[in-house]
Amino acid sequence: MSDQTLQALLVERVTAFAAGDQPAAIIDEHVKIMFTKVIDNCFGRYGDMGKQVEESIKAALPANLATVFELTRYNDMIAKVLKEKWETSGVEADMVRRAQEAIDEVLTKDQMPEVVSLLDLLEAFVDDHKEGAAEERWERPDIRFQESEYGGLHIYFDKKPKEESPYSSRERSEYNLDNAIHISFDKRGKDRDDKGRQIGSVYAARIDGEKIGQTLRFRSKFEKLLAALYFGASKILVDCEEDDFSYGIYD
Known part of the structure; x- marks a missing residue:
């Protein structure tokens, strides 16, 4: 195959490829990758948005957070987890109901x-x-x-x-x-x-x-x-x- 023939073949295939749908698909894929990386950088741990969200969450946490987790405080979150555990443990429905009532009673404001x-x-x-x-x-x-x-x-x-x-x-x-x-x-x-x-x-x-x-x-x-x-x-x-x-x- 001569150089002229190879050159003509390449031009032909490039022209045919450019006229098809694949170039647009490739461009779309790279545009998607580009936007994904930009958004990841914005929301990632070291991005400006990520840092702002992290600071906002830290500011919203209670000052005694270490004490809360150290003592496994009996709050709404723990009560919810306990209820879910009991509901999936296979115990009788009546026992679950009575256990939930006991939790709710302890969590009432006048008992805390x-x-x-x-x-x-x-x-x-x-x-x-x-x-x-x-x-x-x-x-x-x-x-x-x-x-x-x-x-x-x-x-x-x-x-x-x-x-x-x-x-x-x-x-x-x-x-x-x-x-x-x-x-x-x-x-x-x-x-x-x-x-x-x-x-x-x-x-x-x-x-x-x-x-x-x-x-x-x-x-x-x-x-x-x-x-x-x-x-x-x-x-x-x-x-x-x-x-x-x-x-x-x-x-």
Whole structure:
């Protein structure tokens, strides 16, 4: 094949190709790629639009976001996830309905105070066990306050009175008591009420020997207040002493 023949063939094929639909399709594809890259650059992490969106989202996030996720707060988002889990778990519809009602009850505004009084919380606990205490002739529950080496407060408590073990001359260890609340305080000591009493957050809790997260049975005032503290955004006001409580059967 001569050079002239090859040249004529190329001109012929280029002319035929240009007259067809393929050049337009190729151009369209590259235009699409060009616009896609431009939009990606605008909305990408390092683009101007992406940076503005990122800054706007950061500004909208709550200031205590780390605390919210650290404690797995009992808010609407968590409630929704729990409901979805139950709905797809194969349990009976009636059980799902009752579980949802329990969640909704705990999430009602009147059960989620901004600050919970420790006095009210422990008095509610005492009220829950007054009937049994009267039958057993218990004078007062076993409630112990123990300061943490890190500046927090551990509260161990049991419906039974403080008494020596029948097998030992020593009283029960606080770790053998059925219930516990662990409170942390702001290290700067700024969280106080108008009387100078400390206000903290509950970061761990145990009820009847079990971690609070292992059971959903928030029926009594005590259980609902504790749920507000552990799962919600409520703070706790330390406004009492460990000897302030009695079943009142000898009053």
